[in-house]
Amino acid sequence: MMSGIxxxxxxQDNDIFVLLVTGTSTSLIGTLLWFLTRKTERSDIGKREGYLIVTLGWVVMSLFGAVPFVVHGAIPSYVDAFFEIMSGFTTTGASILDDIEALPHGLLFWRSISQWIGGMGIIVLSLAILPLLGIGGMQLFSAEVPGITKDKFHPRVKETAKRLWGIYVILTFAETILLMFGGLNLFDAINHSFTTMATGGFSTKNQSTAYFTSTYVQYVFIVFMFFAGMNFTLHYFALHLKFEPFKQNTEFKFYVLFLALATLVIMFIHRPHHTFHFEESFRQSLFHVVSLVTTTGYVSSDYENWAPFSRMFFFMLLFIGGCAGSTCGSIKIIRHYLMFKNGFLELKRLVHPRAIIPVRINNKAIAPDIISNVQAFFILYILIFVMSSIILSLAGLDFLSAIGASATCLGNVGPGIGTVGPVANFSHLPDLVKIILSFLMLVGRLELFTVLVIFSPSFWKK
Structure with missing residues (x-):
């Protein structure tokens, strides 16, 4: 909180005292809680406690993170402030602010850095913190992002987490420098670098990245959104000049192919309806495809005013997500690939019932329990989306807004469709709806199972 001072x-803003007091108060409360529990035996903390700690940890971060906005008065409603900071930590990017530029710079920085923290947060919790609680970080991580466990580049998970954070910092620094070369001042450059690498989408401008009309700046955003959507182990290999893993990684190739095809589809559908020349049409299409697939949520124009098919296509992109082991939300490319390939192979199994035909990725057979996990994830994801859309409709939202808000918050994307589209925000929604959507952000960011397991009766049985 005090980093924005x-x-x-x-x-010369008026939020210095607010950040100082709230940051100090949070630190004192944390110190007190540590003091009261310092003698707790680590062996008392098992898997169930670990899941509870992770889920409540994100909730508590948001409960405290909302305080500076309320104390300052920038967001008088605590529910609104909680929604805003939960959107930050979960890297959703959905906002209730009607005038972002009216916020003092310290609060804007806190808002952006919350996304930067949350962007790598899930990986750090999986690889560094959970092993301290007696939970295998890599085991949980494999349940969330299947196929990633073989990419561990250090035998100790804490060292793996440190290397991932190192890559994260390097990429953030590189984007900041490149954006400053494009004319952005240090404040705007570092804030947008934080939210790009976190695939969060918060901006310091009311028009989001549409404020920056420079072609160069837009391409910088595209490149780093693409980087943020990649598996971070590939960045590690690239920094060590090892490019063979890129050729062997099925997910990365599918990621690139999907982005290319989706961009061509949007260009083909969109261009006849507008006067954009070829390069601008390509750039705008690529920008929004990469932004939505990686769940960054930046916008450079109102895509709801594009060709009618564009709205439906962009809505479908809310369910894609980037690569496993990235900072992206939503379902993830690898899960789509596994479901598609397993479905195709199931046809072969019907023809050859006695044949053993495993699903292979990167020339390695995928264990059946991983396939079952992915199938369960898909079913739960769609079920939560449908149920939440129905609940939001009952709360008074129209059909498009209900499905748009549910999909974008569950997928941690940001912009949706309807009244929560790319040039709108969530300020007009009732408080109850904002609380529901905050819960969806948390569930989506922690990959469903970590949160939902707490609500199962077996979790509470001895």
Whole structure:
């Protein structure tokens, strides 16, 4: 919270005292809780406690993270402030702010850095923190992102997490420098770098990235959104000049192919309806496809005013997601690929019932329990989407807004369709709806199972 104070001092804003008091208060409360529980035996913490700690940890971060906005008065409603910061930590990017530029710079920085923290948060929780609680970080991580366990590049999971964070920092720094070359000041450059690498989508401008009309700047955003949507182990290999894993990685090739095909589809459908020249049509199509697939949620124009098919196509992109082991939300490319390939092979199994035909990725057979996990994830994801859309409809939202809000919050994307489209926000929604959507953000960010297991009766049985 206090990290934004230097910007508050530089811009002579009125949020210095607020950030200082709330940051200090949070630290004191955390210290008190540590003092009261310092003698707790680590052996008392098992898997169930670990899941509960992870879920409640994100909730508590958001409960405290909302306080500076309320104390300052920038967001008077605590429900609104909680929604905004939950959107930050979960890297959703959905906002209730009607005038973002009216916020003081310190609070804007806190808003952006919340996404940067949340972007790598799930990986750190899986690889670094959970082993301390007696939970195998890589085992849980494999349940969330199948096929990733073989890509561990250090035998100790804590060292793996450190290397991932190192890559994260390097990419964030590189984007900041490149954006400054494009004319952005340090404040705007670092804030947008935070939210790009986190695939979060928060901006310091009311028009989002449409404010920056530079072609160069838009391509920088596209490149780093693409990087953020990649498996971070590939970045590690690239930094060590090892490019063979890129050729062997089925998911990465499918990721690139999908982005290319989706961009061509949008160009083909969109261009006859507008006067964009070829390069601009390509850039706008690529920008929005990469933004939505990687769940970043940046917008450079109102795609709801594009060709009628575009709205439906962009809505479908809310369910895709980037690569496993990235900072993206939603379902993830690898799960789609596994479901597609398993479905295709099931046809072969029907013809050859005695044949053993495993699903292979990167020339390695995928264990049946991983396939079952992915299938269960798909069913739960769609079920939660349908149920939440029905609940939002009962709360008064029209059909398009209900499905748009459910899909974008569950997928941690940001912009949806209807009254929560790319140039709108969530401020007009009732408080109850904002609480429901905040829960969907949390469920989506923690990959469903981590949160939902707490609500199963067996979780509470000895």
């Amino acid at each position: 230097p910007f508050s001092i530089y811009y």
